[in-house]
Structure formats: structure tokens, C-alpha cells
Amino acid sequence: xxxxxxxxxxxxxxxxxxxxxxxxxxxxxxxxxxxxxxxxxxxxxxxxxxxxxxxxxxxxxxxxxxxxxxxxxxxxxxxxxxxxxxxxxxxxxxxxxxxxxxxxxxxxxxxxxxxxxxxxxxxxxxxxxxxxxxxxxxxxxxxxxxxxxxxxxxxxxxxxxxx
Amino acid sequence: xxxxxxxxxxxxxxxxxxxxxxxxxxxxxxxxxxxxxxxxxxxxxxxxxxxxxxxxxxxxxxxxxxxxxxxxxxxxxxxxxxxxxxxxxxxxxxxxxxxxxxxxxxxxxxxxxxxxxxxxxxxxxxxxxxxxxxxxxxxxxxxxxxxxxxxxxxxxxxxxxxx
DNA sequence: GTTTGAAAGTTGAAGGCTCAAGTTCTATGG
DNA sequence: CCATAGAACTTGAGCCTTCAACTTTCAAAC
Numbered sequence: 001x002x003x004x005x006x007x008x009x010x011x012x013x014x015x016x017x018x019x020x021x022x023x024x025x026x027x028x029x030x031x032x033x034x035x036x037x038x039x040x041x042x043x044x045x046x047x048x049x050x051x052x053x054x055x056x057x058x059x060x061x062x063x064x065x066x067x068x069x070x071x072x073x074x075x076x077x078x079x080x081x082x083x084x085x086x087x088x089x090x091x092x093x094x095x096x097x098x099x100x101x102x103x104x105x106x107x108x109x110x111x112x113x114x115x116x117x118x119x120x121x122x123x124x125x126x127x128x129x130x131x132x133x134x135x136x137x138x139x140x141x142x143x144x145x146x147x148x149x150x151x152x153x154x155x156x157x158x159x160x161x162x163x
Numbered sequence: 164x165x166x167x168x169x170x171x172x173x174x175x176x177x178x179x180x181x182x183x184x185x186x187x188x189x190x191x192x193x194x195x196x197x198x199x200x201x202x203x204x205x206x207x208x209x210x211x212x213x214x215x216x217x218x219x220x221x222x223x224x225x226x227x228x229x230x231x232x233x234x235x236x237x238x239x240x241x242x243x244x245x246x247x248x249x250x251x252x253x254x255x256x257x258x259x260x261x262x263x264x265x266x267x268x269x270x271x272x273x274x275x276x277x278x279x280x281x282x283x284x285x286x287x288x289x290x291x292x293x294x295x296x297x298x299x300x301x302x303x304x305x306x307x308x309x310x311x312x313x314x315x316x317x318x319x320x321x322x323x324x325x326x
Numbered sequence: 327g328t329t330t331g332a333a334a335g336t337t338g339a340a341g342g343c344t345c346a347a348g349t350t351c352t353a354t355g356g
Numbered sequence: 357c358c359a360t361a362g363a364a365c366t367t368g369a370g371c372c373t374t375c376a377a378c379t380t381t382c383a384a385a386c
Contacts, residue, residue, distance in 0.1 A: 006282060011290055014298050016318045017305025018289070019208070022185045023231040024312040027374095040342080045182070061364060068186040073343060075366055080342095097351050097364045119169060126181070127174055129307040135177050137300040142180025144292040149187040155179045190344090203372080224334060236373060238336055243372095260334045260381045333382075343372075352363075 025125065032121040037114035042067065044118060046077060047086065047103060047111040056103040059092065063101055066154050086110055188288065195284040200277035205230065207281060209240060210249065210266060210274040219266040222255065226264055229317050249273055 007015055030041045039047070049066045050056050058066070064074045078101055081087040086107030092098040103111075130138065146153050170178055193204045202210070212229045213219050221229070227237045241264055244250040249270030255261040266274075293301065309316050 005286070007285070007290070010295075010298050010302065013318070014302040014305060015285060015289065017302055017309055018184075018188075020231060020309045020316060020318055021181075021305055021312070022188050024309070025181075025185050028312055030374095042342090059364085068183060070344075071365060072345080072367085076343075079366090095352075095364085099365065122170070122178060123168070125311045126178070126308055127170070129311045130304065132173075134304050134307065135173050138304050139173065139177040139180055141293065141297050141301050141304070142177060142184055144297065145289055146180055146183045146187070148288045148292045149184070149191055153183060155176070155183055193344095205372090222334085233374075234335060235337085235375080239373075242336090258334085258382070262335065328386085330385080331383085334380085336379080337377085339375090341372105341374080344370090346369095347367085349366080350364085352361100354359100354361080356357100356359085 028125055029118070029121055033114060033118055036117040037110060039110075039114065042069070042073075043077060043081065044111065044114065046074070046081065047107055048115075050087070050101060050103040051108055051111055056108065057100050060099045060101055065152075068150070068153075081107070191288055192281070192284055196277060196281060199280040200273060202273075202277065205232070205236075206240060206244065207274065207277065209237070209244065210270055211278075213250065213264060213266040214271055214274055219271065220263050222261045222263055224261065228315075231313070231316075244270070 026041055033039050033041055033044050037044075045067050046063065049063060050058060060074060060078070061071060063078075064071050067074065069077075078087055078089065082089060084107075086104055088102050088104060090100050090102065092100055127135070143156060146155060189204055196202050196204055196207050200207075208230050209226065212226060213221060223237060223241070224234060226241075227234050230237065232240075241250055241252065245252060247270075249267055251265050251267060253263050253265065255263055290298070306319060309318060
């Protein structure tokens, strides 16, 4: 490692803004979901990923990678969601090591009900302040950063056409 | 509230990328700081804000607002930092309600030592992937989002010229 | 001067997350 | 075959954060 360069003024401003966003955004969205449906943002993301998957089912490891979580974190959370009867777990026939997580009908209803308020809150704290150019720039820059953080990330591989 | 609009494809892509960044970034930076100096990203931010303040001292509530944290969270953390002799607390003469937090010499050395590795990790996962235009766009968009999340935020009021 | 309301902190409990350790199963190499 | 390594989880302990409740102090209004 060479001698460390400090951030220049532009980078510093950008960094402080990004730090502020990453600090404030999760708590803000959490709050809305907590009131609306008694779930955390992470709970919601897990349910959302399952709801969009084929048969509303995914292996735990695949679900972990789509939610950017460790298997450990996911395991704890899925246990909780199972106790609420929103998710069930089952063994995979092909590979006995893998556990499949499936969204229940009740879980599906829960997320369906929570979704409008959640989307509204995302709009309220992100997109209401951005024009079309901002949105395009945000996607471009966000993906560049994700590429450094997690080159194999799911969002980078997603096809461009989806509802 | 009118009927909820869903996100359009561009917004959805931007949202997924932003969600990925806010999920992955803190853990990534935490890891480096944990190894380097046994502190969390939030601990580091608290120490950093104090180190840049006049007399390395700030009222708890001001420190809370600069670190985007609740007073409760900050109180717990400052207690911990005080036990490590990195910060001291004292009562304010003018207003007996306020507690002042001051960075100790030892705390200053700690953050000074941790800073290079931290900056390097910020560069590694953010700025190494961005060109000048990206940095400018990131600052602009980041500040727009912060404006919606916390209009009174510190970063929005900062003068443009600083080291 | 009191009362009333809000500001500034602190605290304890409950729940969430991380880390290290352990289990079970699969794949690989001899 | 058998051994070994690694993949896919699960679990429990400990730290961190949130939430609600409480204390103390100041400011405003009467």
C-alpha cells in the first residue's frame, strides 16, 4: 500500500452525502414498515425476493445473496418469519444440504398489503427529489459502487426489461 | 393519499442499486475498522466529528445531529468510548441540561492511526470506480436525497471551501 | 413566582446482527 | 472405497440499536 491519499474536497462532499444517505435511509424506511406491518426493512426485502421468485421459493443461500446478507443473519430472520407463518422451510431433494424457503399465502398477503406504503415512502425520501437525469445517474453510479462491493451481485446481472 | 404508483423500470433499477449500496457499504467499512482499530463505523464517525470540532468538543445533541444518530444511541456509545478513555463528558456551565463530549489525546491518537486505512477502504469501494463526473453527480444526488431525509442536515449547510 | 411545555440526556429491556463454532452432506482425489 | 475438503446451513453468545420511560433543567406564559 502506498502512502494514503486523503479525499479531495469534491470527493469529501460526495462521501459525506453518501454516508448521510446510508445512515439515514434504512432507519427511515424501517420506521414506516414497522408502523405499517411490524416488519423491518430486511424482513420486507426477504419477503419481496421470495414473492418474485419462481414458486415463491428460493434456496437459503440464493436468498442470502439476493438480500446481501450472511447466511447466519438470514437463518435467524427466516426462523422468525416461520414462527409468524409467513415462510416455511423444507429440505431439497437433490442436495440434502440446502434448505428451501417458501413464502406462504399469508406471507404473500402481508407483503402485498405493506407494499403500497413502502413504495410511497421510497418515493417520498428518494424519487420525489430527483428528475429523470438524476435517476439515470443514480443507477449508473450505484451500480458502479455495487460492482466494487460485490462484483457478483444480483442487480448487476438482471436483465434490463422487467416490470 | 392517492392510489400508489409503482416504480417505473428506471426507478426500480436505481432503487435496487441504492438499496444494495446502503446494505453493503456499512458492513464493509465496519469490517476494516473493526480489524484496524476495534471500532465500528459509527464509533469512528463520532470520534471524527469530535476531532474536527473546536476544542475537540461538542454538545451531545450537536454531535448526535452531525452523526445522524438518536441521542439515545449516542449516549450508549459515548459511555463506551468514555470507558476506553477516548472521550470525556462534562456539564455545560451556561445550560445545565447539556453534556459536552470531548475527545481525549488518546482518542485523537486512535482515530489518527485508524484514518489512513479507513480512507483507503472508502477509496477502494467507492471512489476507485468513479470518474470526476460521477463524483460530481454523486454529490448532487446524494445531497438531494439528504434534503428529503433531513432538511436541516449538517452536510447541506457546510461551506464549500474546506480542506 | 408558579405552572406548563419542551429540550437534553440517561437508562433498561427487548430485539437485531455478527462472529465463531458446530453439524450434516457432497464432491474430489487417491 | 475412504479420507479430506469444502458447501450449506444452524445455533448461541455478545455487542449494538431501538424504544419507551424517566430525570433534570430551561423558557414562556400567566
